[in-house]
Amino acid sequence: MNETVTIKDKFAAALKEFGLPRLIITGFLVLLLVMAPFVGADLPTQISNIINRFSWNGILVLAMVPMVHSGCGLNFGLPLGIISGLLGATLSIELGFTGPVSFLMAVLIATPFALVFGSVYGWLLNKIKGGEMMIATYVGFSSVSLMCMMWLILPYHSPNMVWGLAGKGLRTTISLEGYYDQALAGIARITIGRISIPTGTLLFFALLAFGIWAFLHTKTGTAMTAVGSNPTFAKAAGIDVDRIRTLSVVMSTWLAAIGILVYEQGFGFIQLYMAPFYMALPAVSAILIGGATVNKATIMNVIVGTILFQGIVTMTPTVMNNMIHMDMSEVIRIIASMGMILFALTRKTEAAR
Amino acid sequence: MKEKRKLIFRAGALLIVLLIAAAMMVIGRGHTVYFDNKTLEYEGQSYEAYHRVDVYVKGERVARLGKRDRGMAEAMGQKFSMTLTVTEEKGAEPESYDVSLTLPYNMDGILINVPALLNGLTADAYLSELEIVVPEEETEESQEGEGVDLMEEVAPADI
Amino acid sequence: MKNSFLAKASVPLMFILICAFCIPIAGLSPSYLANEIVTRMGRNSFLILSLLIPIMAGMGLNFGMTLGAMAGEIGLILVSDWQIVGIPGMVLAAIISIPISVLLGVFCGKILNQAKGREMITSYIMSFFINGIYQLVVLYLMGSVIPIKHSSIKLPRGYGIRNTVSLLRMRQHLDNLIAIKAGGIKIPVLTFIIIGVLCVFIIWFRKTKLGQDMRAVGQDMEVARDAGINVERTRIISIVMSTVLAGIGMIIYLQNMGNIATYSSHSQIGMFCIAALLVGGASVDRASIGNVFLGVILFHTMFIVAPRAGAYITGDSMIGEYFRVFVSYAVITVALVMYETSKRKAKSAAGEQLARAQEEEENAGKEQA
Numbered sequence: 001m002n003e004t005v006t007i008k009d010k011f012a013a014a015l016k017e018f019g020l021p022r023l024i025i026t027g028f029l030v031l032l033l034v035m036a037p038f039v040g041a042d043l044p045t046q047i048s049n050i051i052n053r054f055s056w057n058g059i060l061v062l063a064m065v066p067m068v069h070s071g072c073g074l075n076f077g078l079p080l081g082i083i084s085g086l087l088g089a090t091l092s093i094e095l096g097f098t099g100p101v102s103f104l105m106a107v108l109i110a111t112p113f114a115l116v117f118g119s120v121y122g123w124l125l126n127k128i129k130g131g132e133m134m135i136a137t138y139v140g141f142s143s144v145s146l147m148c149m150m151w152l153i154l155p156y157h158s159p160n161m162v163w164g165l166a167g168k169g170l171r172t173t174i175s176l177e178g179y180y181d182q183a184l185a186g187i188a189r190i191t192i193g194r195i196s197i198p199t200g201t202l203l204f205f206a207l208l209a210f211g212i213w214a215f216l217h218t219k220t221g222t223a224m225t226a227v228g229s230n231p232t233f234a235k236a237a238g239i240d241v242d243r244i245r246t247l248s249v250v251m252s253t254w255l256a257a258i259g260i261l262v263y264e265q266g267f268g269f270i271q272l273y274m275a276p277f278y279m280a281l282p283a284v285s286a287i288l289i290g291g292a293t294v295n296k297a298t299i300m301n302v303i304v305g306t307i308l309f310q311g312i313v314t315m316t317p318t319v320m321n322n323m324i325h326m327d328m329s330e331v332i333r334i335i336a337s338m339g340m341i342l343f344a345l346t347r348k349t350e351a352a353r
Numbered sequence: 354m355k356e357k358r359k360l361i362f363r364a365g366a367l368l369i370v371l372l373i374a375a376a377m378m379v380i381g382r383g384h385t386v387y388f389d390n391k392t393l394e395y396e397g398q399s400y401e402a403y404h405r406v407d408v409y410v411k412g413e414r415v416a417r418l419g420k421r422d423r424g425m426a427e428a429m430g431q432k433f434s435m436t437l438t439v440t441e442e443k444g445a446e447p448e449s450y451d452v453s454l455t456l457p458y459n460m461d462g463i464l465i466n467v468p469a470l471l472n473g474l475t476a477d478a479y480l481s482e483l484e485i486v487v488p489e490e491e492t493e494e495s496q497e498g499e500g501v502d503l504m505e506e507v508a509p510a511d512i
Numbered sequence: 513m514k515n516s517f518l519a520k521a522s523v524p525l526m527f528i529l530i531c532a533f534c535i536p537i538a539g540l541s542p543s544y545l546a547n548e549i550v551t552r553m554g555r556n557s558f559l560i561l562s563l564l565i566p567i568m569a570g571m572g573l574n575f576g577m578t579l580g581a582m583a584g585e586i587g588l589i590l591v592s593d594w595q596i597v598g599i600p601g602m603v604l605a606a607i608i609s610i611p612i613s614v615l616l617g618v619f620c621g622k623i624l625n626q627a628k629g630r631e632m633i634t635s636y637i638m639s640f641f642i643n644g645i646y647q648l649v650v651l652y653l654m655g656s657v658i659p660i661k662h663s664s665i666k667l668p669r670g671y672g673i674r675n676t677v678s679l680l681r682m683r684q685h686l687d688n689l690i691a692i693k694a695g696g697i698k699i700p701v702l703t704f705i706i707i708g709v710l711c712v713f714i715i716w717f718r719k720t721k722l723g724q725d726m727r728a729v730g731q732d733m734e735v736a737r738d739a740g741i742n743v744e745r746t747r748i749i750s751i752v753m754s755t756v757l758a759g760i761g762m763i764i765y766l767q768n769m770g771n772i773a774t775y776s777s778h779s780q781i782g783m784f785c786i787a788a789l790l791v792g793g794a795s796v797d798r799a800s801i802g803n804v805f806l807g808v809i810l811f812h813t814m815f816i817v818a819p820r821a822g823a824y825i826t827g828d829s830m831i832g833e834y835f836r837v838f839v840s841y842a843v844i845t846v847a848l849v850m851y852e853t854s855k856r857k858a859k860s861a862a863g864e865q866l867a868r869a870q871e872e873e874e875n876a877g878k879e880q881a
Contacts, residue, residue, distance in 0.1 A: 076633070128852035133633045135852065138845040145838035149831055169828070281640070328652060334644030338637055345634045346626035374607045381600025383681050427681065429598050461595055461662075512556070512784045512815065 018291070021343045025289055025336060029308055032315040039322040044194035046314060053310035055185065055201035056266035057286065059259035060279070061306045062205070063252045064287045065212055068297040069221075070248035071228035072125055074287075074344075077136035078280035079144045080121055081256025084113035086147075089261060089270050090170065093179060094158045103180035103265060110257040117143075118253030122246030137280070144277050151272050174270040183265045201262060208255070213299050215251075224248055228295060285309065285337035288344040312336060380430050385462050387425045387483055390418035393469045395478050400468040404445070407438040418467070431456050439471065454480075522850075523843060524793045527810040530839070531817065538820035543696040545816065552812040553805070554687060554703040555768040560785045560804045561710050562757035567799045568718070569750035570730030572632040573786050573844075576620045576751060578639035580758025581778035582646045583612035587759070588766055589650070589677055589774070593660050597681035599689065602763055609759035616642060617755035621748030628733070632796070632848075639782060650774060676771050683770035703764065710757070711801050726750050730797070787811060787840040796851040814839060 015023070036043050060078065067075045088110025097105045121139060125132050152169045156162055161174050175181075187200030215221045226234040227244045235241055260279075264270050287297055290305020317329035392402045408416040408424055415435075416424025426435070433454045440447045450471060456463055462483035469479035535545070559577070566574040587605035596604050620638055627634040654660050655671035663670075665677050687700035717723045728736040729746050737743050765781065766772055789799060791814075792807020815836050822832025 124849065127856075128849055129856065130629075131632075131848065131852040131855075133630065134636070135845060135848045137633065137636065138841055138848060141841040142838060142845050145834055145841055148834040149838065152828055152831055152834070153826065326652070328648070331644055331647045331651065334640065335648070338641035338644060341637045342623060342634065342641055345630055345637065346623060370607060370610075374604055377600040377604040377607070378594070378596055381596040381598055381604060383595045383597030383601075427597075429600075512780060 019343060021340055022289060022291065025308060025312065025340065028336075029311045029315065032312070032319050035319055035323070036315065039319055041315075041318045041322055046318060048194070048196045049314045050307070050311050051195070051197055051202075052185075052266060053314060054306050055198050055205060056263045057259075057283070057310060058205040058302065058306050059208055059255060059262050060283045061259075061286045061290075061302045062209055062212060062299075063255035063259055064283060064292070065216075065297045065299070065302060066224065066248040066251040066255070068287075068292060068295065069216065069228045070224045070245045071231060071295065072245055072248060073133045073136070073294055074284045074341075075136060075249075075252050075256075076133050076280045076284065077121060077140040078252075078256045078283055079140035079276040080117050081114055081253035082260045082276040082279055083143055083147050084117055084253060085110045085257035085260035085264075086270065086272060086276070087113050088257060089264060090156065090161060090174075090272075093161060093174070094156055096158075098179055100180060100183040103183040103261065106180065106261050107258060110261065111254060114254040114257040115250055118250035119246060121253060122249030125249060126242045126245055140280060141277065144274065148273050170272055172271070172273050172275075174272070176264060176268050176270060180261075180265050181268045184262065185266055198266070201266060204262065208258070209299050209302065212251075212255075220244070220247070281341070282309065282337060285340045288340045289337075293344055293347055309337070379458075382430065382458060384428045384433075384456050384460065385425055385483075386428050386433055386456070387423055387462060387464045388416060388418065389421075389423050389464060389466050390468070391421050391423075391466060393466045393478070395469060395474065400466075400472050400474075402468055403439050403441050404443050405440040405447075406467055407447075409436040409438070410434070428456065431458065437467065437471065439467075457482075521793060523791055523847060524806060524810060527791050527814060527843075531810060531813045534814065534817040534821035537824050538817035539824070540817065540820065545813070547697045548816055549809055549812060550697055550699055551768070553808050554700045554707070555765050556761075556785065556788065556808055556812070557707045557804060558710060558764050559758060559761035559781060560789050560808065561707070561714065561801070562754050562761055563785060563789050564714060564799050564801070564804070565717075565726070565750050565757075566754045567794070567797065568723070568730055569726040569747055570733070570797065571624060571635075571747060571750060572796050573789075574635060574751065574754050575632065575639050575782055575786065576617075576624075576635040576642075577754060577758040577785065578778050578782040579616040579620055579642050580609075580613045580755035581762040581781055582642065583609040583616060583755070584759035584762030584766070585772055585774070585778060586612060586646075586650070588679065588763060588772060589654070589665070589673055592665060592677055592679065593662050595662075598685045599682070601682045602686060602767055605763050606760050609763065610756055613756040613759040614752055617752035618748060620755065621751035624751065625744050625747055639779065643779060646778075647775065673774050675774055677774055678771045679766060680770065682767055684768055686764065686767050700768075703768075706764070714801065722746070722749065783844075784811075784840060787843050790843050790847040795847060811840075 033043075036046055060082075063078060063081060064075050067073065085106070088106040088108070091109045092102045092106040095105070121136075124139065125136070128135055154170075156168070156170055160178075161170050163169050163171055182198075184200040184204050185198035188203075190197045190199050216225065223234065223239045224244050224247070226237070227239060227241050231241055234244075260276070286305040286309035287301055288305065289308050290301035290303070292298070292301040292305070313329075313333055316332050317327055320329060320332075321327050388406070388408055390402045390406050393400045402420045404420065406416075406418040407414055408418070408426065410426050410428075411434075415426040416422075418424050433456050434452070435454075436449055436451050438447050438449045452470065454465070457480075460482045464481045464483040466479045466481075559581075562577055562580065563574055566572070584605065587607075587609035590608055591601045591605040620635065620642075623638060624631050624634055649658070651672045653671075654673050655666045660666055660673070665674055666672065667674055684700075686706075687698075687703050690701040690705075692699045692701055718727070725736070725741045725746050726749075728739065728741055729743050733743050736746075762778065762781065766777065788807040788811035789803060790807070791811040792803035792805070794800070794803035794807070818836040818839070819829055819832030822835050823829040825831075
């Protein structure tokens with residue numbers, strides 16, 4: 001008698017913690033998947049699309065994890081890391097590297113930028129504990145608009161990247177054909193029937209995800225979690241809170257740089273100027289959809305969240321278009337992802353702020 | 354008692370606001386008035402167009418109509434006043450008439466046939482609705498109206 | 513004391529320097545500049561004034577003013593369709609916008625109460641969320657479920673509103689009603705009278721009980737609660753007031769511009785109004801009417817001259833346009849950082865004081881014993 005009650009209770013409690021918005025979003029996605037074949041959407045293509053988009057975005061969402069662990073909140077300043085990645089990408093092409101090597105070089109060049117930017121960003125966040133998310137947003141915006149000016153001024157010369165007429169100033173979109181388009185995705189691509197799986201990219205994501213998971217179980221990693229969940233205890237235990245927080249910011253920035261490079265190799269283009277402006281928001285809402293909160297995020301949250309988010313982004317347009325010939329996907333995406341972030345922001349936090 | 358007073362005040366305020374809104378809808382109803390200087394056939398009688406008609410609204414000349422010309426003026430509210438200076442034949446003396454019309458509420462574009470009006474005909478004869486047809490422009494990028502994708506906000510032109 | 517004055521004055525001073533640098537390079541005649549500034553003051557001041565009340569109540573920078581702007585736009589779209597023109601059209605649009613603003617304001621206020629301590633980022637995300645709902649209404653429901661008569665404002669596909677809605681029949685009617693030309697500058701007297709009325713209202717409001725309650729809540733929520741003030745309700749009211757004022761302010765703004773950029777007017781206006789307020793020397797927890805007007809003058813001067821200065825220096829006009837966007841964001845970042853650091857300093861200063869007081873007590877106790 002007692003056993004059935006506890007299982008039911010546990011189920012009800014788990015559902016409540018899962019949260020109504022997440023239930024709605026998951027339910028919605030399942031509905032779309034079920035409806036797809038009935039409305040004429042090609043399910044294998046859609047599934048390929050979802051897997052593809054997961055592979056592009058996974059690392060950007062993964063970049064959220066370190067900072068959530070160390071108590072810096074959701075990294076709305078992701079654009080800063082993205083800019084490091086863009087610098088790596090453009091410089092790699094400028095220096096003349098082509099083919100898959102250009103990807104490797106982009107990663108290598110982006111890394112020092114990410115380290116420097118991340119350190120400064122981390123120092124700033126340490127000065128303003130408690131107001132990280134708002135300031136992160138505006139640091140992101142300021143840096144993107146600053147780079148908008150830089151992309152115009154910096155002395156790039158590669159003919160594939162600059163405006164044809166003027167000869168100086170980078171173009172808004174740069175094609176990666178001949179460079180690292182599909183560099184990772186092409187490695188060991190598996191095709192099952194009509195579903196194409198970019199194994200290379202997924203392996204790369206798995207590698208980094210495993211790396212983060214492993215890190216969080218090391219001494220420094222557990223210190224990071226301690227700093228986030230109970231900063232006073234961490235300080236008392238002799239952990240240098242500021243240093244750990246800066247480390248988490250640097251890690252997050254570096255992952256964002258790698259993340260945008262992986263995104264570009266899947267997408268096929270480098271997007272400059274205002275493109276990175278709002279890129280933090282999809283990543284933030286993806287990890288929140290996956291079950292994370294402002295103070296807690298696991299690798300599983302990243303995987304589940306990215307699949308759900310990209311699933312909705314992919315399925316909604318096709319299903320809706322075939323069904324009611326009206327493309328409301330953009331609006332639905334905004335409402336769903338922003339609603340998710342609002343939900344997360346209004347939860348009671350565990351750590352006293 | 355105090356609760357009741359508050360309620361009465363609020364209801365009263367709401368009523369006043371609604372009245373103002375209603376008033377605005379009447380006072381502010383915009384119409385575009387068109388004048389035709391065209392010969393009109395009505396009930397067997399033919400009313401000749403004039404050689405020249407000058408239309409003055411609020412002291413400013415709004416249109417100068419030869420035969421078969423059409424002019425227009427924008428109007429606000431239900432009453433429309435204008436002064437028509439008519440030259441019946443070439444070389445004749447111009448005569449001025451002050452005209453005040455009541456415009457029907459539900460028409461956007463109102464067509465007035467000037468000869469019919471000045472010959473004392475009823476509103477049925479001289480007044481009709483003009484469908485304002487908006488020319489379908491080429492659907493350029495800006496007319497697509499897909500809403501501004503959050504991801505594509507560019508530096509604004511002006512604020 | 514001196515430190516805090518320098519800190520508060522740093523942002524306006526920085527802007528004065530930027531303007532002083534850019535104005536001669538831009539090469540604009542002083543009368544043109546003056547005319548532009550006066551026009552922009554008339555256009556934007558009401559909107560920026562709407563930001564003052566939430567700051568008073570401790571809600572920080574109200575990024576949710578976008579919600580009010582959306583309500584104002586919906587009012588104007590409906591009025592345009594009903595062909596109500598001129599000033600009556602504006603009044604009607606304002607009346608329509610008020611219930612929508614109240615609804616959105618209550619929603620926003622309730623959510624903000626659930627996110628105490630994170631009001632700014634929450635109101636920021638909220639503006640995106642409501643923007644999604646606004647697009648749902650304006651892009652899909654209007655013309656289909658909500659009847660829109662004129663195809664001139666609908667998209668070719670039959671439902672949804674076009675990207676721009678022309679307000680030609682009420683353009684600058686408010687400004688022009690009583691306008692004075694003084695030394696080549698057109699001054700929209702009636703608009704400034706309305707702005708003046710709002711200023712008087714704000715000054716009066718600060719002294720009313722509700723206003724005092726808000727200031728108390730802004731100072732310290734717990735103390736206010738102990739004093740018997742309904743903190744949650746007061747906070748919601750402050751947001752509602754701000755949203756309603758933003759709606760009316762948006763109508764004033766749009767009647768001057770002459771058309772509505774249906775899908776982008778409101779989001780840009782939110783950010784630039786906040787930037788302007790901060791440039792005028794306001795901070796996240798303190799803002800005055802003087803900050804509003806100083807901010808409009810400095811910020812908009814920069815806005816006008818930066819592109820030209822940029823074009824002159826680098827030969828590329830886009831530089832100047834990106835520069836002014838950058839400066840807007842940078843100024844908000846700097847203001848937020850200064851606010852947070854001073855908040856933490858105040859906390860640690862208070863903590864140190866408490867520690868010292870405790871120490872003294874202990875010592876006094878020891879001596880007695």
